[in-house]
Amino acid sequence: MKKPSKLPSDPDGPVEDGAFQPPRWADRLLEWFVAPHLLEYVQGDLHENFRKRVAQVGPARARREYVRQVMHCFTPFFTRRPAAQPFHRFDNEYANPPFFAMLSNYLTIAFRNLWRHKAFTAINIIGLAVGLATCLLIVLFVVHELSYDRYHADSDRIYRMTLYGRMDDKDIDLAYAPGPAGQALLRDCPGVEAVTRLRREGAFLVKHHQDIIKEENVAFVDSNFFSVFSIPMLKGHRVRALTEPNTLVLSQTVARKYFGETDPVGKTLSLGQLGLFRVTGVCADVPSNTHFHYDMFGSLNSVRNGSKWLASGAYTYLRLRKGYPIQQVEDQSRGFVARYIAPEIKEFFGQSLSEFRQKGNRFGFSFQPVTAIHLYSDLDDELEANSDVKYVYIFSVIALFILLLACINFMNLSTAGSAGRSREVGIRKVLGSVRRQLVVQFLAESVLLTLLALGLALGLVLLLLPGFNGLAGKQFTAADIFSIRILTGAIPACLLIGLLAGSYPAFVLSSFKPVTVLKGGLQAGLRSGWLRNTLVTGQFVVSIGILIATIVADQQLRFMQNKKVGFDKEQVLVLHDTHVLGSKFDGFKSELARLSSVVGVSAAGFLPAGASSQSVDGIQVRNGARTVIHRSKGYFIDEDYLPTLGIRLVLGRNFKKASPSESASVLLNEAAVRAYGFGNPAGGPAGSPIGRQLSTVGDGTEGSKRTYTVVGVVKDFHFESMHQHIAPLVMFYGEDHGQLALRIRTDDLPRLLNDIEQRWKAETGNPFAYSFLNDRFNTMYQSERRIGQLFGVFAGLAVLISCLGLFGLAALTTHQRTKEIGVRKVLGASVAGIVTLLLTQYLKLILIALAIASPIAGYTMSRWLGDFAYRIDIGWWIFALAGGLAASVAVLTVGYLAIKAALTNPVKSLRAE
Amino acid sequence: MKKTVLGELEELVLLVVAASSEDVYGVPVMEQLQQQTGRSFTIGAVHTTLYRLEEKGFLSSSVGGATAERGGRSKRLFALTAAGGQALLEMQQVRTRLWQSIPQGKLQLLGLSVNPM
Known part of the structure; x- marks a missing residue:
């Protein structure tokens, strides 16, 4: 058209x-x-x-x-x-067969190949499996750490109110708020929907019929506690269960412990000196990812709640109304100081608020999201020792590194393993394979290997789980690993790893020219080793870095455990809860003192390690015309305390037994003498502290203010952990019956313990519990020890994986240099010469790795050490040791291959030419 | 062969190819469609339809000469096949039958002037 x-x-x-x-x-x-x-x-x-x-x-x-x-x-x-x-x-009649038609062939060939090189396959799969297993475990750990307190309904609207301030040049950062603060929040801040409080009163001896059991995890909470925190109530009313005094909600486990399968609601338990409590409900066990773990919740009005802002405290949680910013509550809480605290400052310190502020003192409240408590909060008197987000980062990085190591390794080994397959590639190409098909084939093989490794890794994780739980302080079960969340993450990740790790060998091998390969020529792609050298160096950078970290952490731990702490922590037995003896305490004490293997006995409620009474008081010191108040820790001790604990006296005298004047005497530690300006702790021209006077502020009432005379100075000892410098300490005369410390000297400890237990049983029906001071001391550094051990494990793994990688690389290069070695031997090279030749190549790599890793690890670890007031110096020998360790392991790995290559008969290696 | 259904655009394109005196390629088909219907079509749509018709066996194609304005690229020229003609005939018969079944005067009643096909 x-x-x-x-x-x-x-x-x-x-x-x-x-x-x-x-x-x-x-x-x-x-x-x-x-x-x-x-x-x-x-x-x-x-x-x-x-x-x-x-x-x-x-x-x-x-x-x-x-x-x-x-x-x-x-x-x-x-x-x-x-x-x-x-x-x-x-x-195109001769099109390539579709991928799936060839898949069965690829798999057959893959399995044949894996089977033919069993050792190689095993090394490869094990290396990757170890890496994956480590990574999986760390992921479990990190995911759990990040999940803390996120399960509460409206967890994004729940905050904890905390108190901070500064008094007498000492910062106060408390995890709790003043007792009346919660009510004030509800009254003054319209944005606060609910406030709930929690108090803890220490451990209780719980009596049920004839049994007395010590319960550590007892808390007293407001009745709306279970409405704010989503802990399911299994029996009893969620809101009304804890409204009356002396009512109690038990966790499921504890309810079963006391009442078996019978319904506990309506039954009674006796809680120490607080008397009878009626069980009104049963709640589910507090989930492990919560920042507190209590088994018994009493109603808050069963315990004394102070009404003073400055002399009471409760853990105070609030839930905001929807869409209400926390800043607004924070702003409103600033008014609390003038409104509520100012009158009390007048009452306690006799100062007006402005005078108080002029001296640099202040108070304030801060609000932390409940979800941030576990990872970010490190205040005084936390409900539990919290974790630190730092460790989440460190472990994530380590997981990443180990996975990276494993992948690099897998790549190196796969490349090395497939080097012998150039002929196969040649034949396939001649028969019509295009490059893409070959790439797919090798990728499929590497994905297959990764999946096998994943299977093995899951098995390994199951096997290692109990040990890991012990190390990390968690309770993971098999169900946690095989959860949908982990598997949906792990399987695609493995596919990705397989593809990434397989890509290098796939592309190198598929690029061979069939003519060259079939002629027996050299494979250019496999000869250029810079990439693999870089990868191996990278691996060693990581492993040497982790090694250095391990050595430093281990040294610091040893240092802390062996440092002179100022008291003799060996051979001290501590009996717990001796206050239950009541009036029989003194009799029991002297009875123990008569035992032949007991050197000394002392009432020791205050101890420098483990459970201890706490006392903080304002110490008023008159210095010329000026009166200064220092907030200092106090110990109440008897005359036997210093000898029993082995604390040395520098100046003056110890307390005297049962002398009426002693109640007005105090001992100071050296730090206190310096802080109070009492001259030289050792006496001398600056004036002796002996005979100086100080008085306590008490709770502000006239009766609690008392004046004391210094009679002696004790040598500084570590009564807090080594993270802190030794603070001023005032030791008053008085007996704290909380615990008994015994200095013992015996070869037959079980008999002594049995002996003491018999005597205990004769006095009281309460459970007999004891510990050793050095154990208690060591548990203070449990988290550091845990980190040290974990680092040790990771360092071992990193070195193991790196060595597998090195082995792969060495196997490949020695294979390639077979002819060179043959020629060298023919020309007269010695076995030792050839081994040295092969080894120096790798030692060079390790030297480079050491040079890179040392500054990085050194810097990081000096930051870590910065947390300790008492710490070691990082010496050059640490780097040398790490490098030496890495090098020697590498020599062992490569040495085998080098010697094997050097011993080969040159006739064999040169025959093919 | 199973009965093949023709879409509207397919039918139009098939008609345009049938109406041309020689083999045609994408550009003239598109222009013709625009002229006849007043709607605009993209080259992509026209090509897709042409290839689909070829796949159905209604058109056959060959490679034609290149020109300067095409940057030296050759054309793919399409021609009607017997099957294509048959399909058009069947389509026309269906339409005619349907037209005839419209009752007399119905369209006029709606105020439309009808030119009988």
């Missing part, structure tokens, strides 16, 4: 002219996405149409239209490549 009219414009002119060209980028795009067999015609038509439009509507609009036209071509029809086009099949 019609023919396209000929173009009116000059055909030669516009072609040269850029303005008359369609946009280049659109053309490129088109060329990229349109399948090649369709491209020519559609592009031709587009260009032709473009030229016509240029003549009709001008170049600018034509170009816009062109882009639109190109975009309209972005459809599956144009982008689909010919292999899937049914009609295209007629064009």
Whole structure:
């Protein structure tokens, strides 16, 4: 009917002219996405149409239209490549068989290959499995750490109110708030929806019929506690269970412990000196990812709650109304100081608020999200020792590093293992394999290996789980590992690792030229070793880094455990809960003192390690005309305390037994003498502290203010952990019956213990519990020890994996240098010479790795050490030791291969030429 | 061969190819469609339809000459096959039958002037 009219414009002119060209980028795009067999015609038509439009509507609009036209071509029809086009099949009768048809062949070949090189396969899979297992465990740990307190309904609206301040140049950062603060919040801040408080009163001896059991995890909470925190109530009313005094909610486990399968609601338990409590409910066990773990919740009104802001405390949680910012509550809480605390400052310190502030003292409240408590909060008197987000980061980084090591390793070993397969590649290429197919084949193999490794890793994790739980202080079960969340993460991750790790060998091997390969020529791709050398160096950087960290952590731990702590922590037995003896305490004490293997006995409620009474008081010191108040820790001790604990006296005298004047005497430690300006702790020209006077502030009432005379100075001892410098300590005369400390000297400890237990049983029906001071001391550094042990394990793993990688690399290069070694031997090289030749190559890599790792690890570890007031110096020998360890392990690994290569008969290695 | 259904655009494109005196390629088909229907079509849509018709056996294609304005790219020229003609005929018969079944004067009653096909 019609023919396209000929173009009116000059055909030669516009072609040269850029303005008359369609946009280049659109053309490129088109060329990229349109399948090649369709491209020519559609592009031709587009260009032709473009030229016509240029003549009709001008170049600018034509170009816009062109882009639109190109975009309209972005459809599956144009982008689909010919292999899937049914009609295209007629064009190419000898098309490549589809991927799935070849898959069975790939798998067969893969299994044959793996089977033929059993040792190699095993090393490869084990290396990756170890890496994956470590990574899985760390992921479990990190995910659990991050999940703390997120399960509460509206956890994003729950905050904890805390008190901070500064008094007498000492910072106060408490995890709790003053007792009345919660009520004030509800009254003064409209944005606060609910407030709930928690108090702890220490451990209780719980009596049920004739049994007395010590319960550590007892808390007293407001009745709405279970409405704010989503801990399910199994029996009893969620809101009304704890409204009355002396009512109690038990966790499921504890309820079963006391009442078995019978319904505990309505039954009674006796809680120490607080008397009878009626059980009104049973709640589910507090989930492990909560920042507190209590088993018994008493009603808050069963215990004394102070009404003073400065002399009471409760852990105070609040829930905000929806959409209400916490800043607003924070602003409103600033008014609390003037409104509520100022009158009390007047009462306690006799100062007005402005005077108080002038001295640099202050108070304030801060609010932390409940979800941040576990990882970010490190205040005084936390409900439990919290973790630190630092460790989450450290472990994540380590997991990443170990996974990286394992992947690099896997890559190196796969490349090395497939080096012998160049002939297979050659044959496949000759028979018509295209490069893409070969790539797919090798990728499939490496994915197969990864999945095998994942299976093994899961098995390993199951096996290691109990040990890991012990190390990390968690209770993971098999169900946690095989949870959907972990598996949906792990399987795709493994596929990805398989693809990434397999990509290098896949692309290198598939690039071989069949002619060269089949002729027996050298494989250029496998000869250039810089990439693998870099990878191995990288591996050793990581392992040497972790090694250095391990050595430093271990040294610091040893240092803390062996440092002179100022008291003799060996051979001290501590009996717990001796206050239950009541009036029989003194009799029991002197009875123990008469035992032949007991050197000394002392009432020791205050102890420098483990459970201890706490006392903090304001110490008023008159220095010339000025009166200064120092907030200092206090100990209440008897005359036997210093000898029993082995604390040395520097100056003056110890307390005297039962002298009435002693109640007005105090001992100071050296730090206190310095802090109070009492001159030189050792006496001398600056004036002796002996005979100086100080008085306590007490709770502000006249009766609690007392004046004391210093009678002696004790040598500084570590009564807090070594994270802190030794603080001033005031020791008052008085007996704290909380615990008994016994200095013992015996070879037959079980008999002594049995002996003491018999005497205990004769006095009281309460459980007999004891500990040793050095054990208690060591548990103070449990988290450091845990970190040290974990680092040790990771260092071992990192070195193991790196060595596997090194082994792979060495195997590959020695294989490639077989002929070179043959020629060298023929020319007269000795076995030792050849071994040295092969070894120096790797030692160089390790030296480079050491040079890179040392500054990084050294810097990081000095930051870690910065947390300790008493710490070791990082000596050069630590780096040397780490390097030496890495080098010697490497020599052992490579040495075997080097010797084997050097011993090969040159006739064999040169025969093929 | 199973009965093949023709879409509207497919039918139009098939008719345009049938109406041309010689083999045609994408650009003239598109122009013709625009002229006859007043709607605009993209090259991509026209090509997709042409290839689909070829796949169905209604058109056959060959490679044609290149010109300067195409940047030296060759054309894919399409021609009607017997099966294509048959399909058009069947389509026309269906339409005619349907037209005839419209009751007399119905369209006029709606105020439309009808030119009989």
